[in-house]
Amino acid sequence: MFWLTGLSGAGKTTLARAAENRLFAAGVDVTVLDGDTLRAGLCSDLGFSEADRTENVRRAAEVARILRDAGQVVLVTLISPLKSDRELAARIIGENFAEIFVDAGLDVCEQRDPKGLYAAARAGKISSFTGIDAPYEAPQSPALRVETGAQAVDAAAGELVTFVEATVRTGAGQRKRG
Amino acid sequence: MFWLTGLSGAGKTTLARAAENRLFAAGVDVTVLDGDTLRAGLCSDLGFSEADRTENVRRAAEVARILRDAGQVVLVTLISPLKSDRELAARIIGENFAEIFVDAGLDVCEQRDPKGLYAAARAGKISSFTGIDAPYEAPQSPALRVETGAQAVDAAAGELVTFVEATVRTGAGQRKRG
Numbered sequence: 335m336f337w338l339t340g341l342s343g344a345g346k347t348t349l350a351r352a353a354e355n356r357l358f359a360a361g362v363d364v365t366v367l368d369g370d371t372l373r374a375g376l377c378s379d380l381g382f383s384e385a386d387r388t389e390n391v392r393r394a395a396e397v398a399r400i401l402r403d404a405g406q407v408v409l410v411t412l413i414s415p416l417k418s419d420r421e422l423a424a425r426i427i428g429e430n431f432a433e434i435f436v437d438a439g440l441d442v443c444e445q446r447d448p449k450g451l452y453a454a455a456r457a458g459k460i461s462s463f464t465g466i467d468a469p470y471e472a473p474q475s476p477a478l479r480v481e482t483g484a485q486a487v488d489a490a491a492g493e494l495v496t497f498v499e500a501t502v503r504t505g506a507g508q509r510k511r512g
Numbered sequence: 513m514f515w516l517t518g519l520s521g522a523g524k525t526t527l528a529r530a531a532e533n534r535l536f537a538a539g540v541d542v543t544v545l546d547g548d549t550l551r552a553g554l555c556s557d558l559g560f561s562e563a564d565r566t567e568n569v570r571r572a573a574e575v576a577r578i579l580r581d582a583g584q585v586v587l588v589t590l591i592s593p594l595k596s597d598r599e600l601a602a603r604i605i606g607e608n609f610a611e612i613f614v615d616a617g618l619d620v621c622e623q624r625d626p627k628g629l630y631a632a633a634r635a636g637k638i639s640s641f642t643g644i645d646a647p648y649e650a651p652q653s654p655a656l657r658v659e660t661g662a663q664a665v666d667a668a669a670g671e672l673v674t675f676v677e678a679t680v681r682t683g684a685g686q687r688k689r690g
Contacts (some may be wrong), residue, residue: 363582375574375577375578375604376575389557396554397554400543400545400575401578401582403543404541404543404579404582405541406582426553
């Protein structure tokens with residue numbers, strides 16, 4: 335169970351998808367549980383208040399656990415800005431929870447702004463946007479930190495794949511039978 | 513995607529677990545998404561009002577879709593008493609949705625009463641209990657009806673396994689890559 339946290343635009347989904355393709359090609363049963371996809375489906379009733387963000391994290395963690403118990407190696411990509419929310423996720427998942435810090439600076443993320451969200455937040459069109467008018471509490475001791483500010487996607491994905499493969503060999507993806 | 517609907521005590525979970533064991537032994541990547549388990553986790557914030565039951569069905573369907581897209585054959589066990597809720601689930605899942613009617617009469621279910629819930633409902637200790645003071649709208653044209661009133665679990669599970677295997681051969685469990 336690999337929980338990728340980082341700012342919007344840091345490259346969580348890009349990194350996870352690149353790693354997924356490599357892991358799948360290597361025969362690993364891997365699933366990306368993407369925050370934006372969840373927001374469009376399971377969590378479509380939630381907004382961006384602190385309570386709704388916590389509920390969003392809670393549901394993602396519950397689904398990640400179900401996927402893990404079905405034998406999948408799961409890469410969750412979710413801004414999950416609050417330490418307390420990530421701790422909640424870790425409690426729900428219970429074992430083999432690895433916090434991955436997808437680390438690109440705010441200046442880089444804002445410059446990339448792939449969804450135009452930083453511009454909208456700066457213009458006051460959206461509020462409670464992480465990094466602008468809502469906090470991002472960076473992990474203090476992540477299981478892995480992947481630098482995605484200057485580093486190319488291929489190299490970053492390589493770091494993640496290496497970490498996942500080493501972890502899975504020790505048992506993180508094992509199937510639990512009901 | 514196999515959606516098992518039926519009264520409390522009809523044997524949905526028993527049937528699904530028996531089928532899961534056989535399917536898994538036959539090499540099928542199968543997961544049971546159990547209503548009671550969901551109620552203890554992902555849906556622990558929900559009650560039994562009509563709105564909460566609908567939300568419960570919606571979340572189960574969203575998770576079932578995620579599992580299906582991860583390559584799993586999914587058996588969902590959920591009372592899901594309302595036709596409109598099951599139609600919602602079918603819309604969310606989109607394709608390869610098979611409604612399975614786990615059919616045991618109310619008298620049989622109430623006599624079994626494995627969790628003591630019928631007794632509690634009759635005593636007025638719980639309300640909105642399906643079959644007692646909340647409706648159960650039986651499927652009119654399910655993909656499969658499994659009789660679990662008089663029929664032994666082994667025979668019922670055999671019927672379900674045969675149906676699942678025939679359906680999966682036609683493509684229901686195929687992996688979709690992101």
